[in-house]
Amino acid sequence: MITSNDTKGRWWSKMSTIIINEFLTIASSGSTLLVLVGGVFIYAVLYNLMYQPNLVHDAPIGIIDESNTSLTREYARMINSTSELRVANYYSDISQAHKAMDKNEIMGFVLLPSDFETRINEDINSVALLYANTDNFLYFDAMQKATSEVMMAINEQKRPEMITFIPEKDQEILVNMQPINVVGHAMYNPTMGYGTYLLPAVLIIILFQTMLMAIAMSIGGKIFDRSLGDFQQYGLGFNNISRVVLSNALVYCVLYAIFSIFMLGFIPDLFGLPHIGNGKNVLFMMTPFLLSTAFFAMTLTIFYTDKEEPLLIITFFSIGLIFLSGISYPLELMPWYWKGAHYIFPAAPAALAFVKLDCMGASLPDVRAEIITMWVQAIVYFFLACIVYRINIKKCNHLRFIEGKAKADMSLEDENKTLEVL
Amino acid sequence: MPIKPAHNPYIAILLRELKRITARPIYLIAALLLPLFAIFFMATIFNTGNMEDLPIGIVDMDNTSTSRSVIRTVTSTPTVTVTQHYANQQEAHHAVQRKEIYAYVVIPDKFEQKVNNNQSTTLDYYYHYALLSVGGEIEGALETVLNTVAASPYAATAMAHAIPTEEITNFVLPTSLQIHGIYNPDLNYAVYLSQPLFFIIFQILVMLVTLYSVGGEVKFGTAEEWLATADGSMTIALAGKLTPYSIIFVLLTIFSNYVFFGLIEIPYSGNFWQINLISILFILATQGFTLIVFMVFPAMSYSISIISMLGSLGATLSGVTFPLGAMYKFFEYASYLLPVHYFTEIVQTVLYNGYSLIFEWKSIAILFVYIMIPLIMIPRFKKSVYSHKYDNLE
Known part of the structure; x- marks a missing residue:
């Protein structure tokens, strides 16, 4: 057996052997390649294509026009001309419209009451009613926005007529009144789309999840066939184990550095995601992310006994991670224990930091908290990974010993049996 | 009158599976602990569910x-x-x-x-x-x-x-607009997402556990012994194997609905047991869907990656967040392949509109089809198991 003293002189050569072996493990396993290629390339493109329309266009809405006057027809026409909505059908009463809604033919409907125009002509406020399904917030939002716009446009149109109801002496004052304008500005998401908001975070989570899977499959496979025990030849001291852990991590960090260029550099341009960050800043942020993810993945191998088992656990966390990153639901509103989970999974601060840097054009000091979090994670998980490797290596050799003994006993028994027969 | 208790292959398989489940922690972790964790997660992550302060x-x-x-x-x-x-x-x-x-x-x-x-x-x-x-x-x-x-x-x-x-x-303001949001007028996020997202996460676990338990027989070389225990009947072998998981999943389904609609008081019209029946049907259909995928390609290392991707796609293709109608037609049609599409459709009809299941009989029928298809594929699957072609595909 090689003692740790012997290995010292060949530090680099040992490392390169481990690195080359790990590359070979990946290259020779079709299922790991499937996760890497399928996960990183196909999945990233697929997700982008799914969200590519980005905005809700021409959502079907119904109209109940009880008065059928020129004004109500104009109202319906204007709804139809908004980009968000299209008038799919007209209905004669509420129950009919409700039925169409249940069959998903329309997402909601606008009711224009029979006295809609007469009320205006009599100087009484006229009310239109929007009944909207809430089963999809984006549809609801589209209906709310578009109908509000139409209402404001109709008001603008009608206002000059309404002045006649004001006493003549006051008319001039009102006509000359200068309005206070209210103007909202959406920041960082110029298309105002859903995909352009969600996908940058999803890209980070895909990188995270697939790296977790690839490492789990490689090490899980080695635990299953006990070949992880071979690492014992490099020694079990911290110096030696840390070398193994670092070499393995390096393999995945290099691979994922390349994947990241594709995912974070190329994909956003290809699909028109917000991409205003400085590449150097993103690199600075990705370094602790890839390291902490690799070490985190290695730490998790304490739970694995084979190659497939890890997927059961890893896949489970995909959806939760989107939430924990604070992108889709504000962290401020979550209970404290989920805020805490934000600090356990490197993907959570990474997604937030990436969105800040690349979608919002933030500078490095603005993502200081996230970067520090990831470096702390990298250091903590590095040490944990070393401990886990040591345990796993010893466990594998122990199992190998027991299984070897069992096999030997079996063959001994067989021999005895043969002898007896003879 | 039987003197010697007859050997019942179904019971034998059932007992065999219970032994397998308890031999390694992963089965109970993935089939029981993680779903419970997901229920807790989805019930608490939104806090009150209202965006305030x-x-x-x-x-x-x-x-x-x-x-x-x-x-x-x-x-x-x-x-x-x-x-x-x-x-x-x-x-x-x-x-x-x-x-x-x-x-x-x-x-x-x-x-x-x-x-x-x-x-x-x-x-x-x-x-x-x-x-x-x-x-x-x-x-x-x-x-x-x-x-x-x-x-x-x-x-x-x-x-x-x-x-x-x-x-x-x-x-x-010559005219004004009154907006009535049906079912969830306050646009509460817990009401909107807790229940559907739990079932999306849950169906991923159901797929993976189902695949792992059946695939394990092929992968670990125990398939022939498994079939022998079932007296050579693949139907009994599968039924006995999946029963324990189905029972756990059904209980979890009812418990989760109780948590969402009972404990955190998500409003629902319709009948609580009706919602449970649909959810249970969905979980069984998901098991069926997994069997179909595995029977088409019975190499676990590959099919488990494929199924984990398909399961995750369910999050998007259920249409709960970004509407299917707004996607490219290709993806809208692709969503029809996944059981979660039909489940979302049925549940939303019941929850949001309080309508009876008759409206959704087509979707319900399709969920049954997912359970039937594996039955047709059993002979083919049995042949591929005996062929040992897929045992060592990594």
Whole structure:
């Protein structure tokens, strides 16, 4: 057996052997390649294509026009001309419209009451009613926005007529009144789309999840066939184990550095995601992310006994991670224990930091908290990974010993049996 | 009368599976612990589910009693809370970049003077839209509250000139719009997402556990012994194997519905047991779907990656967040391949519209089809198991 003293002189050569072996493990396993290629390339493109329309266009809405006057027809026409909505059908009463809604033919409907125009002509406020399904917030939002716009446009149109109801002496004052304008500005998401908001975070989570899977499959496979025990030849001291852990991590960090260029550099341009960050800043942020993810993945191998088992656990966390990153639901509103989970999974601060840097054009000091979090994670998980490797290596050799003994006993028994027969 | 208890292959398989389940922790972790964790996660992550007290900033360049009254009006909105004042826009902009605030309102210089002198002026507000769900919520709140502010000079003028308020209101707003959100009028996130997202996560686990338990027989070389225990009947072998998991899943389904509709009080019209029946049917259909995928390609290393991707796609293709109708047609049609599509459709009909299941008989029938198809594929699957072609595919 090689003692740790012997290995010292060949530090680099040992490392390169481990690195080359790990590359070979990946290259020779079709299922790991499937996760890497399928996960990183196909999945990233697929997700982008799914969200590519980005905005809700021409959502079907119904109209109940009880008065059928020129004004109500104009109202319906204007709804139809908004980009968000299209008038799919007209209905004669509420129950009919409700039925169409249940069959998903329309997402909601606008009711224009029979006295809609007469009320205006009599100087009484006229009310239109929007009944909207809430089963999809984006549809609801589209209906709310578009109908509000139409209402404001109709008001603008009608206002000059309404002045006649004001006493003549006051008319001039009102006509000359200068309005206070209210103007909202959406920041960082110029298309105002859903995909352009969600996908940058999803890209980070895909990188995270697939790296977790690839490492789990490689090490899980080695635990299953006990070949992880071979690492014992490099020694079990911290110096030696840390070398193994670092070499393995390096393999995945290099691979994922390349994947990241594709995912974070190329994909956003290809699909028109917000991409205003400085590449150097993103690199600075990705370094602790890839390291902490690799070490985190290695730490998790304490739970694995084979190659497939890890997927059961890893896949489970995909959806939760989107939430924990604070992108889709504000962290401020979550209970404290989920805020805490934000600090356990490197993907959570990474997604937030990436969105800040690349979608919002933030500078490095603005993502200081996230970067520090990831470096702390990298250091903590590095040490944990070393401990886990040591345990796993010893466990594998122990199992190998027991299984070897069992096999030997079996063959001994067989021999005895043969002898007896003879 | 039987003297010797007859050997029942179904019971034998069942007992064999129970032994397997308890031999390694992964089965109970994935089939029981993680679903329970997911129920807890989805029931608590949104807290109250209402977006309230979101931090925003103010840039008050006017600093007069009028501007302060604008701030007071903004503060009165429950959605936002003013946490910071900034001297200029750059500072506020920077705070948004650091995500310290989600939006800010700018009150321009000479605001009071302009309002009093009847000069045109503008209140700008900036909201974070890289975080669309939060940004959208804040946009709605600020738009409403600032428009109230914008209308105030009219009210003041009306007062000054003794014009009846009603007439001035009708002048400013000849028509108005009443919005009725059906089922979830407050747009509560817990009501919207907790239950569907739990089932999306749950179906991923159901797929993976089903695949792992059946695939394990092929992978670990125990398939022939498994079939022998079932007296060579693949149907019994599968039925006995899946029964324990199905029972766990069914119990979890009922428990989760109880948590969502009972404990955290998500409103529902319709019947609690009707919702449970649909959910149970969905879980069984998901098991069927997994068997179909595995029977087509019985190499576990590959099919487990494929199934984990298909399961995750369910999150998008259920259409709960980004609507299917807004996607490219290809993806809308692709979603018809996944059981979760039909489940979402049925549950939403029942929950949101309180309608009976008859409306959704087609979707229900298709969920049954997912359970039937594996039965047809059993002979083919049996052959591929005996062929040992897939045993060592890595």
